[in-house]
Amino acid sequence: MKTMTAFRSAIEAAPIVPVLTVYEADHAEPLAEALMKGGITSAEITLRTPAALEVIRRMSDAFKDFLVGAGTIISEGDVDAALKAGSDFLVTPGTSPLLLEALGSHDGIILPGVATASEAMARFDEGFGVMKFFPAEAAGGAKFLKSLAGPLPHMDFMPTGGVTPQNAVDYLSLPNVIAVGGSWIATKEEMANGDWAAITEKAKEAVKIGRSV
Numbered sequence: 305m306k307t308m309t310a311f312r313s314a315i316e317a318a319p320i321v322p323v324l325t326v327y328e329a330d331h332a333e334p335l336a337e338a339l340m341k342g343g344i345t346s347a348e349i350t351l352r353t354p355a356a357l358e359v360i361r362r363m364s365d366a367f368k369d370f371l372v373g374a375g376t377i378i379s380e381g382d383v384d385a386a387l388k389a390g391s392d393f394l395v396t397p398g399t400s401p402l403l404l405e406a407l408g409s410h411d412g413i414i415l416p417g418v419a420t421a422s423e424a425m426a427r428f429d430e431g432f433g434v435m436k437f438f439p440a441e442a443a444g445g446a447k448f449l450k451s452l453a454g455p456l457p458h459m460d461f462m463p464t465g466g467v468t469p470q471n472a473v474d475y476l477s478l479p480n481v482i483a484v485g486g487s488w489i490a491t492k493e494e495m496a497n498g499d500w501a502a503i504t505e506k507a508k509e510a511v512k513i514g515r516s517v
């Protein structure tokens with residue numbers, strides 16, 4: 305696992321983290337390549353398909369400079385499997401007491417999911433300085449994070465859930481947002497059709513949005 309400093313510097317160059325649900329292990333290399341060609345430096349692979357762990361393994365093996373995270377971490381088993389597969393970072397949609405216990409025994413890059421001020425304060429006290437704000441749009445969007453920056457300026461967030469090329473700037477221009485996550489960059493259809501060029505184009509657009517802020 306890499307350090308949070310490595311994570312922060314990788315996403316500084318491209319503060320858009322594609323959230324990828326990948327159905328075919330063979331898509332791992334062309335997908336990562338397509339994203340890197342567009343300037344993207346990281347991706348979150350959701351543990352929602354049987355292929356996900358193999359995709360993480362293959363992406364991390366093939367591209368050492370590409371940060372490969374595991375998303376949809378909801379149990380101790382997920383934590384262990386994701387780390388064993390070589391994940392550089394872990395992202396959770398929220399936390400349960402059992403999951404927190406499992407996360408607590410690792411010191412890698414972990415972004416626990418939060419949706420309220422109280423959850424963010426609790427996670428910060430437990431040692432998590434960067435959190436996933438999820439589900440971002442449904443839980444209050446950029447307005448919510450802007451409001452948190454006043455009383456809680458020491459916390460950073462990666463909003464995901466409903467982030468689009470249209471609203472990404474609203475989030476990225478906030479002082480407490482280090483990156484946004486989104487699934488729009490690579491759709492199920494594009495991956496199924498092997499339309500890697502379309503993914504590269506959207507990656508380029510996303511990086512441009514990140515740089516415009």
Ligand code: 3PG
Binds near residue numbers: 464465466486487
């Ligand atoms: C997720 O875990 O599904 C992410 O938050 C992605 O959400 P999106 O599909 O709205 O980008």
